[in-house]
Amino acid sequence: MELLRFFTAGNVDDGKSTLIGRLLFDSKSISTDIIETLTKQSKTSGIDTGIDLALLTDGLRAEREQGITIDVAYKYFTTDKRKFIIADTPGHIQYTRNMFTGASNADLAIILVDARNGITDQTKRHSIISSILGIPHVLVCINKMDLVNYSEERFNEIVNDYKEFAQPLNLKQTSFIPASALAGDNVVERSSNMNWYKGETLMQFLENVKIDVVNSDGASRFQVQYVIRPQTNHLHDYRGYAGKILSGTYKKGDKVLVLPSNIETTIEKLEKHQAEIEVANALDPVIIHLKDDVDISRGSSIVKVSETPQTEREVNATICWMDNNAFQPGQKLILQQNSFRTKAIVKDIVGKIDIHSFKQLESDGGMKLNDICKVFIKTAEPISFDAYEENRHTGSFILINENTNNTVAAGTISLS
Amino acid sequence: MNFEEKNMSKLDYLDQLENEAIHILREVAGQFDRPALLFSGGKDSICLVHLAIKAFRPGKFPFPLVHVDTGHNFPEAITYRDNLAKQLDEKLIVRYVADTIKAKKLQDGKGKFPSRNGLQTYTLLEVIEEFEFDACIGGARRDEEKARAKERIFSIRDEFGQWDPKMQRPELWNIYNGKINKGENVRVFPISNWTELDVWNYIKREKIELPSIYFTHERECILTEHGQLMNTNEFVQIEASDVVVIKKVRYRTVGDMTCTAAVESEAYSLDDIITELKEAKISERGATRMDDRVSEAAMEDRKKGGYF
Ligand SMILES: Nc1nc2c(ncn2[C@@H]2O[C@H](COP(=O)(O)OP(=O)(O)OP(=O)(O)O)[C@@H](O)[C@H]2O)c(=O)[nH]1
Numbered sequence: 057m058e059l060l061r062f063f064t065a066g067n068v069d070d071g072k073s074t075l076i077g078r079l080l081f082d083s084k085s086i087s088t089d090i091i092e093t094l095t096k097q098s099k100t101s102g103i104d105t106g107i108d109l110a111l112l113t114d115g116l117r118a119e120r121e122q123g124i125t126i127d128v129a130y131k132y133f134t135t136d137k138r139k140f141i142i143a144d145t146p147g148h149i150q151y152t153r154n155m156f157t158g159a160s161n162a163d164l165a166i167i168l169v170d171a172r173n174g175i176t177d178q179t180k181r182h183s184i185i186s187s188i189l190g191i192p193h194v195l196v197c198i199n200k201m202d203l204v205n206y207s208e209e210r211f212n213e214i215v216n217d218y219k220e221f222a223q224p225l226n227l228k229q230t231s232f233i234p235a236s237a238l239a240g241d242n243v244v245e246r247s248s249n250m251n252w253y254k255g256e257t258l259m260q261f262l263e264n265v266k267i268d269v270v271n272s273d274g275a276s277r278f279q280v281q282y283v284i285r286p287q288t289n290h291l292h293d294y295r296g297y298a299g300k301i302l303s304g305t306y307k308k309g310d311k312v313l314v315l316p317s318n319i320e321t322t323i324e325k326l327e328k329h330q331a332e333i334e335v336a337n338a339l340d341p342v343i344i345h346l347k348d349d350v351d352i353s354r355g356s357s358i359v360k361v362s363e364t365p366q367t368e369r370e371v372n373a374t375i376c377w378m379d380n381n382a383f384q385p386g387q388k389l390i391l392q393q394n395s396f397r398t399k400a401i402v403k404d405i406v407g408k409i410d411i412h413s414f415k416q417l418e419s420d421g422g423m424k425l426n427d428i429c430k431v432f433i434k435t436a437e438p439i440s441f442d443a444y445e446e447n448r449h450t451g452s453f454i455l456i457n458e459n460t461n462n463t464v465a466a467g468t469i470s471l472s
Numbered sequence: 473m474n475f476e477e478k479n480m481s482k483l484d485y486l487d488q489l490e491n492e493a494i495h496i497l498r499e500v501a502g503q504f505d506r507p508a509l510l511f512s513g514g515k516d517s518i519c520l521v522h523l524a525i526k527a528f529r530p531g532k533f534p535f536p537l538v539h540v541d542t543g544h545n546f547p548e549a550i551t552y553r554d555n556l557a558k559q560l561d562e563k564l565i566v567r568y569v570a571d572t573i574k575a576k577k578l579q580d581g582k583g584k585f586p587s588r589n590g591l592q593t594y595t596l597l598e599v600i601e602e603f604e605f606d607a608c609i610g611g612a613r614r615d616e617e618k619a620r621a622k623e624r625i626f627s628i629r630d631e632f633g634q635w636d637p638k639m640q641r642p643e644l645w646n647i648y649n650g651k652i653n654k655g656e657n658v659r660v661f662p663i664s665n666w667t668e669l670d671v672w673n674y675i676k677r678e679k680i681e682l683p684s685i686y687f688t689h690e691r692e693c694i695l696t697e698h699g700q701l702m703n704t705n706e707f708v709q710i711e712a713s714d715v716v717v718i719k720k721v722r723y724r725t726v727g728d729m730t731c732t733a734a735v736e737s738e739a740y741s742l743d744d745i746i747t748e749l750k751e752a753k754i755s756e757r758g759a760t761r762m763d764d765r766v767s768e769a770a771m772e773d774r775k776k777g778g779y780f
């Protein structure tokens with residue numbers, strides 16, 4: 057069975073949590089004991105459900121007290137067709153980094169818009185983040201249609217506004233559904249209040265949307281996570297490099313390059329789940345054995361000689377600053393790309409993305425919480441990378457504050 | 473953006489979940505000096521051990537198995553634990569809640585079903601301190617409970633083991649930041665994204681052996697006022713007014729005998745269990761745990777206090 061990972065985004069109170077609650081409720085994915093508990097907790101109650109559907113995902117005390125989502129909640133459900141992992145992310149700007157967390161692994165974004173308010177700053181911000189993260193599909197769900205008399209005109213107006221705004225974002229695929237999460241229109245059940253809408257319900261959309269899958273055709277990319285050396289009598293000389301194939305394929309006998317040490321050697325053996333294999337495909341957890349004893353450790357890359365990535369001491373990237381403390385020029389940082397870590401500094405803030413226009417504005421030299429900036433980074437060790445749009449695994453990184461150890465930024469690499 | 477549909481292979485969801493878990497286990501091995509795997513003898517931690525075999529064999533595990541023994545465990549789970557450690561030839565560390573109670577002069581669980589669930593946290597924190605563990609791998613899943621649904625895969629805990637849900641680090645892509653300050657430690661949950669049904673499907677696919685109490689058997693139980701079946705044992709005080717019944721039951725979770733309820737079941741095989749679960753109307757914790765019923769934030773509060 058296929059797995060689809062999606063997240064909900066949009067402004068505070070646009071109905072993200074309610075929508076997920078509705079999806080789970082109407083698809084009968086909630087156990088009776090949970091419904092019982094929620095019924096007791098609900099101060100407000102849904103029209104037909106008797107429960108406040110948002111409480112299903114708002115699992116923290118503070119969230120229930122304030123009626124808002126603070127951090128991502130993960131929910132799971134299955135239909136006959138698919139398995140779903142949902143990340144319900146917060147709409148409040150203060151918690152954008154948590155939204156980022158829920159979004160970074162997703163195949164699909166559902167961006168909610170309150171039909172009364174139309175496009176807001178947060179709609180824009182979340183769409184821009186979806187674009188930066190290269191989310192393959194964006195579904196704009198125009199919610200609370202019950203509060204605008206299920207008006208087709210209003211729906212079309214918002215669709216047009218969104219299309220106009222999203223033009224420069226290069227979103228791969230956008231779709232629109234009019235819905236009411238509270239009343240259940242077009243979530244699982246087709247709405248009888250909007251006969252003018254002939255498209256799919258949300259559930260139909262989720263079950264049918266094409267999922268982009270693992271890229272075995274891309275360039276061969278592998279990073280060492282851990283070196284396995286049993287050092288027993290029996291396996292005295294065993295030395296295997298454990299890691300995950302990030303993309304491409306590998307087979308025994310492949311001529312490979314170890315980076316950053318830049319040494320050529322050959323794949324002697326591939327193992328997966330304690331058995332030797334002939335070919336390793338993308339995402340396979342494997343152990344690679346090399347012919348020669350070379351300088352290689354955690355974070356080193358092994359790539360086919362014919363498919364070498366760029367390896368430099370500098371990268372251009374788009375980053376989102378996620379720390380409460382603003383960026384300090386010259387600040388010592390650690391860059392982590394998968395298992396590879398190196399010291400790094402942001403040399404230059406080239407520009408700042410305006411979330412209204414998606415235009416690149418001149419930088420004021422600073423970066424504050426939630427700012428999205430184009431930057432130029434220098435690293436202490438050479439880093440092997442691809443452009444994020446070519447390879448999500450080797451084109452992404454985080455920045456860690458050397459002092460606090462906190463993750464302070466997320467970045468995607470561009471080639472120029 | 474350009475994620476072209478080239479010649480892409482589709483992975484089954486169980487493969488995806490397995491790959492993710494192995495990746496996380498290897499990150500723990502690569503990032504920490506003194507990790508540990510918290511092993512309870514339940515199905516989730518049994519899956520973790522199975523995943524560790526896939527992640528590290530033919531090497532040894534880069535961590536010991538650690539069990540915080542409440543003294544209220546099912547004997548089947550303890551036997552299973554000891555056999556497994558021996559069979560795998562991996563190090564097993566056991567620390568007893570009873571010892572902590574004695575040393576710290578703590579109040580033991582009281583009442584009809586005396587629970588040591590809260591007391592476990594003390595022993596856990598002690599064993600972390602004793603061995604200076606910097607990362608503890610656990611089998612918690614996000615589908616179990618609403619506070620768990622909010623926790624990161626790498627969850628940073630302070631010196632007192634406390635989880636601060638409002639200060640969680642962002643966790644992006646599959647990049648795990650395990651850097652910590654002195655005194656802090658990380659709880660790592662490799663099967664965060666697995667559901668109860670995924671675990672069973674995986675156990676079936678991988679032909680993993682389980683303690684027998686997961687399958688149906690006859691057992692003497694007390695039928696509680698909430699309709700739960702609590703097995704009778706030396707720790708539970710049976711009163712004259714109790715309704716004692718003999719039922720065909722199995723366990724959905726294997727926790728303490730004093731606070732884990734059995735469910736009526738006809739499931740003799742893994743296939744039977746999977747069929748039963750697909751039709752089950754009650755959630756795993758709802759069906760089996762007494763400890764979460766105390767308040768709506770019971771789990772969140774225990775986590776803030778240092779619990780798994
Ligand atoms: N009338 C109406 N109200 C809705 C609808 N969807 C959600 N609401 C209400 O809008 C309010 C906010 O809903 P939530 O689901 O908590 O909003 P959210 O988007 O998750 O908010 P944050 O997570 O805090 O950003 C609640 O009172 C809901 O009952 C809808 O379709 N129609």
Ligand SMILES: [Mg+2]
Pocket residue numbers: 072073074110124125144145146147
């Ligand atoms: Mg919400």
